[in-house]
Amino acid sequence: MKDYFFQDSVGKPMDRVDGRQKVTGAAKYSAEYELPNMTHAVLVGSIIAKGRIKSMDTKKAENAPGVLAVLYHQNAPKVPGYVQAAHPSEPKPVGQPLRAFYDDKVYFNGQPVAVVVADTLERAMYAAHLVKVTYEEEKHATDFTKNVSKAFLPTAAQRNPKHPLNDYVRGKKDAYKTADIKIEQEYVIPTEVHNPMELQSIVAHWEANDKLTVYDKTQAVIGTQNAFAKDWDIPVENVKVIATFVGGAFGNGLHTWPHETAAIMAAKKVNRPVKLVLTREQMFTMVGYRPHAWQKVGMSATPDGKITAITHEAIGQTSSYEEFTESTLQQTRMMYTSPNVTTRYRILPLDVSTPIWMRGPGEATGAFALESALDEMAHVIGMDPLEFRMRNHTDRDPEKDLPWSTKYLKEAMQMGAERIGWSKRPNIPGTLKNGEWLVGYGMGVGTFGANRGRAKVRAVLHDDGTVVLQCATTDIGPGTGTAMVQIAAQNLGLAPEKIIFELGSSLYPPSPSQGGSATVASVGSAVHAACKALQQRLATLVADNDAGFKGATADKLTFDNGYLSLAATPAARVSFADVLKRQKLKEIEVTEESKPGDERTKYSMYSYSVHFAEVHVHPLTGQIKVAKIVSCADAGTIVNTKTAGNQMIGGAVGGIGMALTEGTVMDHRFGRYVTKDLAEYHVPVHADAPAIDVFFVNKPDLINNPNGTKGIGEIAIIGVAPAIANAVFNATGKRIRELPITPDKLI
Amino acid sequence: MNQFQYVQPAKSKAAIDTVTKDQTAMFIAGGTNLLDLMKRGIVTPEKLVDINKLPLKKIQKENGAVRIGALALNGETAEDKLVLEKHPLLSQALNAGASAQLRNMATVGGNMLQRTRCPYFYDTALPCNKREPGTGCGALEGYNRMHAIFGHSEKCIAVHPSDMSVALAALDATVLVSGPKGDRKIPFADFHRLPGDTPHIETNLQKGELILAVDLPENPYTKNIHYLKIRDRASYAFALISVAAALDLDGSNIRSARLAMGGVAHKPWRLTEAENFLAGKPATETTFRQAADLAMRGAKAFEHNKFKLKLGPNAIVQALKNAAGVA
Numbered sequence A: 001m002k003d004y005f006f007q008d009s010v011g012k013p014m015d016r017v018d019g020r021q022k023v024t025g026a027a028k029y030s031a032e033y034e035l036p037n038m039t040h041a042v043l044v045g046s047i048i049a050k051g052r053i054k055s056m057d058t059k060k061a062e063n064a065p066g067v068l069a070v071l072y073h074q075n076a077p078k079v080p081g082y083v084q085a086a087h088p089s090e091p092k093p094v095g096q097p098l099r100a101f102y103d104d105k106v107y108f109n110g111q112p113v114a115v116v117v118a119d120t121l122e123r124a125m126y127a128a129h130l131v132k133v134t135y136e137e138e139k140h141a142t143d144f145t146k147n148v149s150k151a152f153l154p155t156a157a158q159r160n161p162k163h164p165l166n167d168y169v170r171g172k173k174d175a176y177k178t179a180d181i182k183i184e185q186e187y188v189i190p191t192e193v194h195n196p197m198e199l200q201s202i203v204a205h206w207e208a209n210d211k212l213t214v215y216d217k218t219q220a221v222i223g224t225q226n227a228f229a230k231d232w233d234i235p236v237e238n239v240k241v242i243a244t245f246v247g248g249a250f251g252n253g254l255h256t257w258p259h260e261t262a263a264i265m266a267a268k269k270v271n272r273p274v275k276l277v278l279t280r281e282q283m284f285t286m287v288g289y290r291p292h293a294w295q296k297v298g299m300s301a302t303p304d305g306k307i308t309a310i311t312h313e314a315i316g317q318t319s320s321y322e323e324f325t326e327s328t329l330q331q332t333r334m335m336y337t338s339p340n341v342t343t344r345y346r347i348l349p350l351d352v353s354t355p356i357w358m359r360g361p362g363e364a365t366g367a368f369a370l371e372s373a374l375d376e377m378a379h380v381i382g383m384d385p386l387e388f389r390m391r392n393h394t395d396r397d398p399e400k401d402l403p404w405s406t407k408y409l410k411e412a413m414q415m416g417a418e419r420i421g422w423s424k425r426p427n428i429p430g431t432l433k434n435g436e437w438l439v440g441y442g443m444g445v446g447t448f449g450a451n452r453g454r455a456k457v458r459a460v461l462h463d464d465g466t467v468v469l470q471c472a473t474t475d476i477g478p479g480t481g482t483a484m485v486q487i488a489a490q491n492l493g494l495a496p497e498k499i500i501f502e503l504g505s506s507l508y509p510p511s512p513s514q515g516g517s518a519t520v521a522s523v524g525s526a527v528h529a530a531c532k533a534l535q536q537r538l539a540t541l542v543a544d545n546d547a548g549f550k551g552a553t554a555d556k557l558t559f560d561n562g563y564l565s566l567a568a569t570p571a572a573r574v575s576f577a578d579v580l581k582r583q584k585l586k587e588i589e590v591t592e593e594s595k596p597g598d599e600r601t602k603y604s605m606y607s608y609s610v611h612f613a614e615v616h617v618h619p620l621t622g623q624i625k626v627a628k629i630v631s632c633a634d635a636g637t638i639v640n641t642k643t644a645g646n647q648m649i650g651g652a653v654g655g656i657g658m659a660l661t662e663g664t665v666m667d668h669r670f671g672r673y674v675t676k677d678l679a680e681y682h683v684p685v686h687a688d689a690p691a692i693d694v695f696f697v698n699k700p701d702l703i704n705n706p707n708g709t710k711g712i713g714e715i716a717i718i719g720v721a722p723a724i725a726n727a728v729f730n731a732t733g734k735r736i737r738e739l740p741i742t743p744d745k746l747i
Numbered sequence B: 001m002n003q004f005q006y007v008q009p010a011k012s013k014a015a016i017d018t019v020t021k022d023q024t025a026m027f028i029a030g031g032t033n034l035l036d037l038m039k040r041g042i043v044t045p046e047k048l049v050d051i052n053k054l055p056l057k058k059i060q061k062e063n064g065a066v067r068i069g070a071l072a073l074n075g076e077t078a079e080d081k082l083v084l085e086k087h088p089l090l091s092q093a094l095n096a097g098a099s100a101q102l103r104n105m106a107t108v109g110g111n112m113l114q115r116t117r118c119p120y121f122y123d124t125a126l127p128c129n130k131r132e133p134g135t136g137c138g139a140l141e142g143y144n145r146m147h148a149i150f151g152h153s154e155k156c157i158a159v160h161p162s163d164m165s166v167a168l169a170a171l172d173a174t175v176l177v178s179g180p181k182g183d184r185k186i187p188f189a190d191f192h193r194l195p196g197d198t199p200h201i202e203t204n205l206q207k208g209e210l211i212l213a214v215d216l217p218e219n220p221y222t223k224n225i226h227y228l229k230i231r232d233r234a235s236y237a238f239a240l241i242s243v244a245a246a247l248d249l250d251g252s253n254i255r256s257a258r259l260a261m262g263g264v265a266h267k268p269w270r271l272t273e274a275e276n277f278l279a280g281k282p283a284t285e286t287t288f289r290q291a292a293d294l295a296m297r298g299a300k301a302f303e304h305n306k307f308k309l310k311l312g313p314n315a316i317v318q319a320l321k322n323a324a325g326v327a
């Protein structure tokens, strides 16, 4: 990792502030909360993909030992906020159009149709098996390929010609078709499931008739609070959401889901706290997934490596009851300098559950097609794919016609090429060997909007010189608390050990959901603002009360290691603690909000990554080994090289999964998944992950936000899968356009 | 999971008696397979007879053979000195299975008796003749990528998932069992069954019969051996195809060979014809390819597992090359 220390604390590879809690088991996840009188709930899922519930026989289950209630559409407590969704196109960023136990309709296989509550988990599990449901089946459509002709432009785009999901044409439409040198290929990715380590879980507790507390696995504390307040028609402040620790989510905690409502209903019914933890199998159907997608890329270029046209089409799967969309084609619109670009995005509703954003949402899918196509085009014109990308690099956003806030992609590419040993890459595929194994190199570029939202942070300075910061954001694994402590240390002039950052509670000032790689930019900016406000307060206190500091303002003072001083008068130096003590103040408190301004209309802002892979393929057995990955990122200031590096490594491993192992399979006769546990759905294991080297350009983007940061979480995975697929081609001469690339496809 | 009783007898006889008399009783060893099946409602024993207190853990020499107790753990067995010295092929096969955590719980007896991972068997909402005779085979016209290419029937195309058993098949193991009618020895080839019309009956073990140990006879396969497992991820995945290959070489000539495949049939698939062909031939890629082609005779694939018709012989060739040290 590059040794780049941006002044004080920011940039240091500081250990996680909660690392010890995590590795010793002291960190408490939602399923681990124990409340007096706790009960346990288990969901019963439908075994048909479409139709109606004809009858529900719950007698046996109700009579089973320890059972307190069996709830289903006919007897579940009414949810006052359940309104008929006007149309599947009314997407909700938070909240769930599928209303749990609302009526007898079945929309997908595995849909929760009943919940059993008992005094112990085992008894609830047993009784759940005893619930007998009969169905009136209707013909279902789950096969993407067979139904692909039914795909359409998302309704939101149909209604609004300015909507970004509309067809996009720059220059001439489909211009590649008439070119001399062109490619046209189709790419497919299967449905992938987030499968974080931690299962989705909730403890729901009605503290009073109109007062709800949930310990919930979520990435959206405030969103969840609002959703449940609306559902149950109670004041927002009466809903408390606690998500202090989240054991990975990758996007599946950005929604609220029916299981959460089921637990809340159950708690209402039995008038006791209810704990509900999904099974691994239920994680495949109840909390979203990366949708199956078909894509087609047409591209043309000049013999000397200038792209003349790109057409990129995508169709993504969604459910029948909700139009899920994602920005699959964004990278194609802005990454390369092609004068002609056409994109067309469609969705295909099937009788399946609704997808949800999964790490690198849309872009990871799109980049697989785009970056594979680039490799194919480079091969056709006989050019090194790195050189090909360099030649089509653009220093201005060709889509928005705006300057970039910052872009150091070229530096990242050079860095990575050097580290992987790109010069070893054979120009003719299938010609480099290591013993029996074929060796190949590939690369893929990724990008994601350098997003920033509105966030608020409270900061309290105590008279012992410590600072507590609070914000409702979560930490789903990137080390949010750690980064915020470092940003605070830097902007306060205080040692990190004196700072505590509290998160994951709706009692704290609001933040956006933790998604879209925006947390450090959003919450970090609010931390920055709160720290500056605290310094302001300190300055006023000393200026008003301390003769040595008379007339001093914050910008004249130096704040360092818990002391403030006047540069001009070295004698004027006092600790933060003493400033308070002298005024007999126990604490001072500030709450600051921070939000983006009009810089977003003047600049185009993206994070960038480039991934290089070396793979070895066995020609007889089709075994694939990723021998090395080098991931380089232009993500602004790196607050913590260790946690940021950790993000990049995790993303690379996710990309190995996407390229080589992950994908779930449905038997369309039943509309039911047949690979739905961690033995059959192959998340990569350690043995699949090689040495992964991470490098950061580490140059601040101060247009984006005062800390100069840009997001990392998504670009860590975007572009990895095509890097590996391209390396497989380079090794074998076989171009696999349908993921995952399993051994059977290479023999 | 249904409610069940639990007993932990100290004597084999008591264990055998209980399982013999009680229709719904089952032995439990490491529990790594049985508990999974119980949680999914696929098997519903009303009594579990925990055999872990029985003295069946030892690995020792017995009349020239290596005798491995039924309760020897997969992990321990793989690392055992005697096993490594006399039957390193078994050690390789064991280490190719599951994960370190599972191998530290799983027993040799339980491993042989693990059930198929066919997704239709594993989901009570789907048809499966093995789980519920008469409901049909879900895999036949369904998702059958992992399924059999040899010895299957209309009723069932599932495969036996064990890696260890593939090595045991190649090494001519004998299973020692004790039951209500006394002790007997079952040659490994006769231990597992093909599905035929009764895919729910997977072995020739009788109700109440307890596996005591397996015997591995002395053999010359201590050096030129290889267990090759091709799978969808580098570890912790079941075999698409696996091959246990053992050669006794005289310079560059093959004196005798042992070959078995996993992931291709309802039982570990011994390749006797190919073994016979190899005996006396030079250890070259050409001979290996001819043997592999012989081995694949009669293979029949389904919609999603056609690749096994090609991966199978390739894997045999590669395993033999690795065993012989031929590049």
Ligand SMILES: Cc1cc2nc3c(=O)[nH]c(=O)nc-3n(C[C@H](O)[C@H](O)[C@H](O)COP(=O)(O)OP(=O)(O)OC[C@H]3O[C@@H](n4cnc5c(N)ncnc54)[C@H](O)[C@@H]3O)c2cc1C
Residues within 6 Å of the ligand: A679, B026, B027, B028, B029, B030, B031, B032, B033, B034, B035, B036, B051, B070, B071, B074, B096, B097, B098, B099, B102, B105, B106, B107, B108, B109, B110, B111, B112, B113, B114, B161, B162, B163, B164, B209, B210, B211, B212, B236, B237, B238, B239
């Ligand atoms: C996620 C996962 C991945 C796996 N991957 C692999 C793999 O790659 N390769 C592989 O080979 N295996 C794999 N396994 C399977 C594993 O090897 C078996 O689960 C294990 O070997 C079973 O042994 P056990 O002692 O736990 O058996 P148990 O679960 O205790 O018992 C299994 C069966 O054997 C019976 N039984 C046990 N002992 C005796 C005895 N002495 N006499 C008579 N009957 C007995 C029981 O009644 C039961 O029916 C995997 C398992 C899991 C869960």
